Amino acid sequence: MTPGSQAFMARAIEMAIDNVRTGSGGPFGALVVKDGAVMASGVNLVTSSNDPTAHAEIVAIRAACRALGSFQLTGCDIYATCEPCPMCLGAIYWARPARVFYAATRADAADAGFDDSLIYEELTASLTARRIPMLPLLRGEAQRIFDAWRSRIDRRPY
């Protein structure tokens, strides 16, 4: 925790407040920082862009990866104004930053009407017990995809 960290989070908070004021989306902001410099920022744009994945962290991660020309955020820190939801947490693990700073908690978000506890529960529920039905279909056929993948010598894992 350095004065720099606090300044980055304060900036993300101001961005989130501005996002609410302009009516662009939900009350969330995020920054991606590398070596003390802001690589990219993001605010929640779900309602204004008709994109349910446009959470602040996802917007910031996508922009930072574009800026860095990489699908990994190696050595980067993410500053999120709220504890990331399961979707964003998944995105963070795929992007592999060094650290995540967060300000508000999931309880604070729930108090404001953004409750992701259902998603946490569903993620650990068995596939047959989910509220959105998850139905298996053509598993055998799908192995052809992985066979094709394994046979590609120049495949690029991530």
Place this chain on the structure above:
Amino acid sequence: MTPGSQAFMARAIEMAIDNVRTGSGGPFGALVVKDGAVMASGVNLVTSSNDPTAHAEIVAIRAACRALGSFQLTGCDIYATCEPCPMCLGAIYWARPARVFYAATRADAADAGFDDSLIYEELTASLTARRIPMLPLLRGEAQRIFDAWRSRIDRRPY
């Protein structure tokens, strides 16, 4: 399960195989279907677009929402060639489709080198025990964002 469902999944599987053949990304495909018509499709574009969030399901959800002019996939079915990872599952819960069909399982994906079991574990781990450190910062300041949100009469929840 109808013959239609099998045809949609077969189509998603062919798209995923093509994606591997063209080297555009990982071995995954997805379709969004509404009232028997394909609204949008997606393939994994992580490595070719430098976007760690460009999993097939996310690409298809974003495209379907654009096509529908909505941030919700009410009444839609998602056909995914593999059981969705935690990030995509989160996106699915935010998009709220009617059903999800999946072909390969997470075990099949792990066998092919795409193991998301770490992410499942981390999602349920306490914030202080995560492999990517999650550090609290300025929680009090962040309440100003939610205060601004609550004071907006025309706020649009999602």
